Amino acid sequence: MSSRTSVHTPAIQSNSGTNPFSTPLRHSRAPSVSDQSASGRGVSYGPPPDVNGSQQPRRRFKSARLVPGEYDEKPWALSKHPKLKWEKTIFYGSVVLGVAIGAFICYRAFASVTNHSYCLILEDDFSTINKDVWQYEIQRGGFGSGTFEWTTDDPKNAYTDADGLHIVPTLTTESTDITRDQLIDNYVLNLTTDGTCTTKGIDNCSIRSNKTAGTIVNPVRSARLSTKGKKTITFGKVEVVAKMPQGDWLWPAIWMMPENDTYGEWPRSGEIDIAESRGNAGDNYTSGGRDSIISALHWGPLPEVDGFYKTSGQHQVRRTDYTEAFHTFGVEWSEDYLFTYIDSRLLQVFFLKFNKLMWNRGGFSEKLVNDSALYNPWANTGRSNTPFDQPFYLILNVAVGGTNGFFNEGIGNKPWGNESPTAPKEFFDSMTNWLPTWGEGDKRGLTVKSVKMWSQGAC
Structure with missing residues (x-):
C-alpha cells in the first residue's frame, strides 16, 4: 500500500469573516512624499497622525540659540521710556497750538472785513417797468462799441411777467415793417425825425441802407434800460438777480456809468462792469461763452490806453452755464476798495484796493499815443480812487456783436472783422448760422428778477 504526504495550507482570513478569497481591506495611512502620483496631485505636509490616526498639534518653534528657561516677550515694553x-x-501741545494760531488768524481776517452801514435806495422786482426808476436809451449807433443792434422801447424788446424783466433781441424784419430788401438798400432810418432818439449825433440816430456801400439798417433790435438821472450811488452796493441769454454773439451786460463826465469822455470818468457774458456755447467759445462771467473797471486818459486789463476778472463754471438758473451779480464799492461777486461776497470775480493813484497803477506816464505824452485828468483830486469817486448809475442791456474786440477775432467762427467797414452786413449775411443758436422766446434774452441798490452810510 502506497503512502502520500499531506500538506496543510492555512486558510486566508477575510475581514468580513465570510469569504476566504475576498480581497483584504487596505490599512489607511497618511500620504507620504513617495505617494505623490504623476498626475500632480498635491501632498499634505502637515504633522503626521499618531497611532490612533488623529492629527497631532503643531509644535511651537523654539530657537536653538536660547538657553532653556523662562523668557519675557518684548522686555522693553514692560517699562516706559522716560522720553515717551x-x-x-x-505732539499734543503742537496740535493745540496750531489750532489756536489758526483760530486767531481766522478771527483777525474776519475782524478786518469792513462792514459799512447802507441805505436801500432802490428795490425793484419788476412787476412793471417803473418809469420813475428806469429810462430807455434809444439809438442805433453802437454805443461806442460798434454793436449791431438798434435799441428801442418796443414791448417786444423789453417787457415784464411773473419771472421779472425780459430784455429780448428780435430780428428787425420780424418786429417792424422793414423788409429784407429795404434793410439792405435804399431805406432811411431816422430816429431823430421819429422823436425817439435819446442821444445826439447823426450816426447814432439815423442811417441809409446802401447795397453798393455795404451799409445796412441794424439787423437786430434790442433794449437798454438805465437809472440815469433817477438813481445813482457814490460808494455802496448793487445786487442784480438775473439769468443770462443764450445765442451766438449776444452780449448781455449789467454795468454802471458815471452820471456826469466829471473827468472827461470815456474812459476818463470810468466804467464799472458788474457782470458781462457772451451767449455763445462754452465749447464753441473757449475763451469764455455763456459759462463765463466777466467783471472789469475801465479807466484811462484815452481809449487807446484803457487800463481795464489791470482791473478785471473772469469766473467760469463747469457742466452748466449762466443761462440755466438765476444768480446774484453784485458789486461792493467804497472809498478804499471795490469788488464784484457772484451769489455771495465769498465768490469774488475781482477785487481792487485803492491803495495807489490810478494814474500810477496804469503806468500812463511811461506811455505815448501818437508820439505825444498823456495828460493826467485826475491830477487835481489827490485821491487814489479817482475816477471812481463820483455818482454812477445802473444799466441793463443785451447788445449784439460789436467791433471793439469783446468778441475776439477768429474764435467761434466769428463771421465779421472788427476793422471791416461792412461788419454789420457780414454779420447779417451769416444769419443762417447764428439764428438757430438763439433760444426761443425769452431764452434769448436777459431775464432780471430783481434789482437792489444801496448807498453807503445811514439813511
Missing part, C-alpha cells in the same frame, strides 16, 4: 512722556506732550 515728553514726545506725547510735544
Whole structure:
C-alpha cells in the first residue's frame, strides 16, 4: 500500500469573516512624499497622525540659540521710556497750538472785513417797468462799441411777467415793417425825425441802407434800460438777480456809468462792469461763452490806453452755464476798495484796493499815443480812487456783436472783422448760422428778477 504526504495550507482570513478569497481591506495611512502620483496631485505636509490616526498639534518653534528657561516677550515694553512722556506732550501741545494760531488768524481776517452801514435806495422786482426808476436809451449807433443792434422801447424788446424783466433781441424784419430788401438798400432810418432818439449825433440816430456801400439798417433790435438821472450811488452796493441769454454773439451786460463826465469822455470818468457774458456755447467759445462771467473797471486818459486789463476778472463754471438758473451779480464799492461777486461776497470775480493813484497803477506816464505824452485828468483830486469817486448809475442791456474786440477775432467762427467797414452786413449775411443758436422766446434774452441798490452810510 502506497503512502502520500499531506500538506496543510492555512486558510486566508477575510475581514468580513465570510469569504476566504475576498480581497483584504487596505490599512489607511497618511500620504507620504513617495505617494505623490504623476498626475500632480498635491501632498499634505502637515504633522503626521499618531497611532490612533488623529492629527497631532503643531509644535511651537523654539530657537536653538536660547538657553532653556523662562523668557519675557518684548522686555522693553514692560517699562516706559522716560522720553515717551515728553514726545506725547510735544505732539499734543503742537496740535493745540496750531489750532489756536489758526483760530486767531481766522478771527483777525474776519475782524478786518469792513462792514459799512447802507441805505436801500432802490428795490425793484419788476412787476412793471417803473418809469420813475428806469429810462430807455434809444439809438442805433453802437454805443461806442460798434454793436449791431438798434435799441428801442418796443414791448417786444423789453417787457415784464411773473419771472421779472425780459430784455429780448428780435430780428428787425420780424418786429417792424422793414423788409429784407429795404434793410439792405435804399431805406432811411431816422430816429431823430421819429422823436425817439435819446442821444445826439447823426450816426447814432439815423442811417441809409446802401447795397453798393455795404451799409445796412441794424439787423437786430434790442433794449437798454438805465437809472440815469433817477438813481445813482457814490460808494455802496448793487445786487442784480438775473439769468443770462443764450445765442451766438449776444452780449448781455449789467454795468454802471458815471452820471456826469466829471473827468472827461470815456474812459476818463470810468466804467464799472458788474457782470458781462457772451451767449455763445462754452465749447464753441473757449475763451469764455455763456459759462463765463466777466467783471472789469475801465479807466484811462484815452481809449487807446484803457487800463481795464489791470482791473478785471473772469469766473467760469463747469457742466452748466449762466443761462440755466438765476444768480446774484453784485458789486461792493467804497472809498478804499471795490469788488464784484457772484451769489455771495465769498465768490469774488475781482477785487481792487485803492491803495495807489490810478494814474500810477496804469503806468500812463511811461506811455505815448501818437508820439505825444498823456495828460493826467485826475491830477487835481489827490485821491487814489479817482475816477471812481463820483455818482454812477445802473444799466441793463443785451447788445449784439460789436467791433471793439469783446468778441475776439477768429474764435467761434466769428463771421465779421472788427476793422471791416461792412461788419454789420457780414454779420447779417451769416444769419443762417447764428439764428438757430438763439433760444426761443425769452431764452434769448436777459431775464432780471430783481434789482437792489444801496448807498453807503445811514439813511
